[in-house]
Amino acid sequence: MTVSAPQPTTLQEELAQLKKDKNAVILAHYYQEPEIQEVADFIGDSLELAKKAAETSAEIIVFAGVHFMAETAKILNPSKRVFLPDLNAGCSLADSCPPEAFRKLKEQYPDHVVVTYINCSAEIKTHSDVVCTSSNAEKVINSIPPEKQIIFAPDKNLGKYLMQKTGREMLLWDGACIVHEAFSLDKMLELYKQHPSAKIIAHPESETHILKIANYIGSTSGMLNYVKGSEHDTFIVATEAGILHQMQNDVPQKTLIPAPAKEDNTCACSECAFMKMNTLKKLYDCLAKETPEIKLSEDLMKKALVPIKRMLQLS
Template sequence: MDKNFLAQEIIRLKKEKNAVILAHYYQDDAIQYVADFIGDSLELAKKAQNTNAAIIVFAGVYFMAETAKILNPDKKVIVPDWEAGCSLADGCSPEDFKAFKEKYPDHVVVTYINCSAEIKAMSDLVCTSANAKRVIGSIPADQKIIFAPDQNLGNYLQKETKRDFVLWKGSCVVHEAFSLDKLIEIYTKNPTAKIAAHPESESHILKVAHYIGSTSGIINFIKTDPAAVFIVATEAGILHELSKAVPEKTLIPAPSTEDNSCACSECAFMKMNTLEKLYWCLKNESPEILIQEDLRTKALKPIEKMLALS
């Protein structure tokens, strides 16, 4: 179907059904264009918490839509593609995490929002990359911590906060795909550039970064820093909004180890969502996210603690 027709129909259906489209920065440009709100995990969780819409269309990955449903039990939450998952969430099964947690009974459990509802339900606190330091800072200094499922973010936080962590060994395939050699090669050609990296990246990428922060943090850094050239080490979808905000600046995606079509790092899960899938999702109000109430209430507690701290 024609993209212009699809976009017009999506906008019409939103009004007709009292629906809101929440899209992550990593979505395709066409989806970002029709979205009511574009943000990172924390911003989208806040928006989901406060929306008055009857239907939430979540253009992101599954755990994000689950979070929206946990926060909005009386609203219909739908997704363009049921299979749009996350390597972090998929790599931390409830059965394995339960066994892992039982080894450290005196530890507080902090989980990165990139995990399933079942993992959140086993947590004391949830965090995003934007508020992780604040969440860790809310825990008594002598309290030991389990951090899951991202070991790269955990390692970064451990160094930043000087806290005693036990880390679940999970990682994001997108943020582990950056090539240090290729990055240094680009930087050598652009010596005035500043490198901005997401803390899900591996430590050798973080060591050469001028700024480390969440997706929204990276955007704010690039908007406000006087440098003219930036090398951006996070999913390439961020460049759509950024290029509109700072058209006078040069934005270079950090290169991936793989030789792919964009020579950058893309999330295959995020890119499973398309404008056509978004249209059918809104038209048919399906696939719908459903969560059992006992699981939802357990998962809600650590999310609400996080939002209160944010």
């Protein structure tokens, strides 16, 4: 008698089987929904995921994140197929830096070194000398000879923070992330009064007045490591609320409080609507149907790869 193998019973189990059948890998950002993080092969911030994308031997990459992240994965893997569950999952920060306007600014300052935060379009990367993430931005800026002037784009808040940290003057593009500019200082101070022993941790994309009251400022992975290594047991977390899933998994005994947003919303925190466009069902359909696929011209990928490789070498 032939006994058939038990059939997968959940979408997550079906997805696991599909990955195996297609030699696919799922990369997910910390800001994704918990159920997506749970099926991902790798979870990380922009730098960690860029490294994983460069190292993977999988034939197919499904990027559970936003558009510029999937573009970066494709640039690092031009011969592989890269998919994004929802092509509309964009980025307010990347959108704040239109390529044509940025090109005109660069033409005005031809002697400046152009450093761009990875949260920008592939086309903006082609106008860059080196890319950075929040994890390695300070290192990248410090690697540039002091006599060289710098254009930093697109995040003005991260740029201001780096100027303060490195002592370098930079010409800043006037861009920002709507998620990290949504935190309310008044509400946060009120929250701190209720939890006076809490440590405030913040992402450097946040506005200066938020960073001034933070006990720790760092990248997404930096914040996770800080909470894991700290002797304190309560934290107010000023970044996209999706990070709380992994953070709570790492420190189940600690109290994590999302920093309050200016606007009233269901979670009373700051969430990226673009990140949340991806769902487990879209992720499954994306891999099953092999669409939508990220497609970039060979010329664009070659040009954009140069500053990304420089970043990875520095990292």
